[in-house]
Amino acid sequence: MSEEHTHHVGNYTHTHSPEHDRIVIARLSRAIGHLQKVRDMVVDGADCSEVLIQLAAVRGALASTGNYILDEHISHCIVHAVESGDMKEVEELKKAISQFIN
Numbered sequence: 001m002s003e004e005h006t007h008h009v010g011n012y013t014h015t016h017s018p019e020h021d022r023i024v025i026a027r028l029s030r031a032i033g034h035l036q037k038v039r040d041m042v043v044d045g046a047d048c049s050e051v052l053i054q055l056a057a058v059r060g061a062l063a064s065t066g067n068y069i070l071d072e073h074i075s076h077c078i079v080h081a082v083e084s085g086d087m088k089e090v091e092e093l094k095k096a097i098s099q100f101i102n
Helices: 018-043 048-083 087-101
Strands: 005-009 012-016
Touching: 012 018, 018 048, 048 087
Parallel strands: none
Antiparallel strands: 005 012
């Protein structure tokens, strides 16, 4: 991943660094691995308590990844949107946060 990924947000363009993308992809890959383990546990008839513990680990990994993305989005996209007067992007963030935390 040597190229930056560009996203058009409102009236400006936001670019994610390759490092940002690498971190997000690595976190998602770990969460996928945990979830596959949970599926395998169920297939193998694992104890429900152990399955629940592993599901909690998956949920934690996803929440951590979401928080990282949210922090980056606020630090870059939202700052630029506010500076350019694009309140539509702020409203979209509010909707996304509401769905993310519920």
